[in-house]
Amino acid sequence: MKQIPKFSFGVGDRFAQEGVNQLSALLKASELYGREFAPVWNKSNREHTIIGTTPKSTRQEADEAVAKVGYKGEYFCDADHISMKNVDMFIEHCDFFTLDVADYIRKASTPEEKYSLAIAKAGELYRYIAAAKGEGNFVTEVSMDEVDEAQTPEDIRYILTEIAKEKIPVQTFAPKFTGRFNKGVDYVGDVSVFAKEFEEDILVLKWAVEKLGLPENLKLSVHSGSDKFSIYPIIGELIRKHDVGVHIKTAGTTWLEELIGLALSGGKALELAKRIYAGALARKEELSAPYATVIDIDENKLPSVDAVNAWSKDEFARALRHEQSDELYNPSFRQLMHVSFKIAAELGNEFITALRDNAAIIGEQITANISERHIRRL
Ligand SMILES: [Zn+2]
Structure with missing residues (x-):
């Protein structure tokens, strides 16, 4: 067997x-x-x-x-x-x-x-x-x-x-x-x-x-x-x-590391991550619906599109990364992004190309997340 x-x-x-x-x-x-x-x-x-x-x-x-x-x-x-x-x-x-x-x-x-x-x-x-x-x-x-x-x-x-x-x-x-x-x-x-x-x-x-x-x-x-x-x-x-x-x-945790890697890459990749958030915020009901029993987003904690657009690459990454001791960490922001991969899917090749262009920095995020944040604690 x-x-x-x-x-x-x-x-x-x-x-x-x-x-x-x-x-x-x-x-x-x-x-x-x-x-x-x-x-x-x-x-x-x-x-x-x-x-x-x-x-x-x-x-x-x-x-x-x-x-x-x-x-x-x-x-x-x-x-x-x-x-x-x-x-x-x-x-x-x-x-x-x-x-x-x-x-x-x-x-x-x-x-x-x-x-x-x-x-x-x-x-x-x-x-x-x-x-x-x-x-x-x-x-x-x-x-x-x-x-x-x-x-x-x-x-x-x-x-x-x-x-x-x-x-x-x-x-x-x-x-x-x-x-x-x-x-x-x-x-x-x-x-x-x-x-x-x-x-x-x-x-x-x-x-x-x-x-x-x-x-x-x-x-x-x-x-x-x-x-x-x-x-x-x-x-x-x-x-x-x-x-x-x-x-x-x-x-889904790996898709969030992809976003963190994009943000940390700065420039066009950071812009792309911000655009995905703007799309997610505009369609949050639709995106949240299939996950109703497994998310708890506090709408008052979701930053405005303008606020996020003003973030540096580090501010974006720190709001998203699951480090509870970081004062910038925002679980509502993170959960909304978690269910918003549909927005990235709609971007098609643009998103996949961005992943490939920034593969090294994204790879570091993914391996550290699984190995150090997850399995080490187990
Ligand atoms: Zn399940």
């Missing part, structure tokens, strides 16, 4: 340009911190639709990056957040499938009423993919994270029991944890409550491996996992304590 290694890191990027930088960041982190993280290039149907790309481009990005770097380890392409409606275009190109059944969770008082339909749907989708790709040729994740209400450890116990009955060989499970996992910013919530829940979830998964016969490498998957700096040390401590793995899914 195709198996996801103990530690893995989701590194999709919006425009499929940063494969080498992402892979290099993971290799650098493994050198620095002594843990290997398998790269998983993930891009959901939502992001493909907004940008107008297909899963083939993600596969090409991954294969090319691996060849260029000469990487010999395992890597994966994740059909992220798929359902029966959109799975077909992913089947050929992916070997990791995130079955998103959150839409089928019902409002009810018992786990059975809440989750039975969702798990039946996961079974249907799993069997559909297995019929096309062959059992054992792909990694299966089940995700339920994009909902308002967190799943308790008791819920997860029921969910995994039913997953085992459906004979889904789940290797990663993505629950909705307590607290807010907003895109591109830190965790919002009580970290001690999170710590207790995360540890109980680990124990439920261990129980499920032992008692239900689910795959031995079954582990938690943390979605919207980029930038959750305040809980990374907790996750790190708990996975070491219980000797289990983890999958952290990130993607």
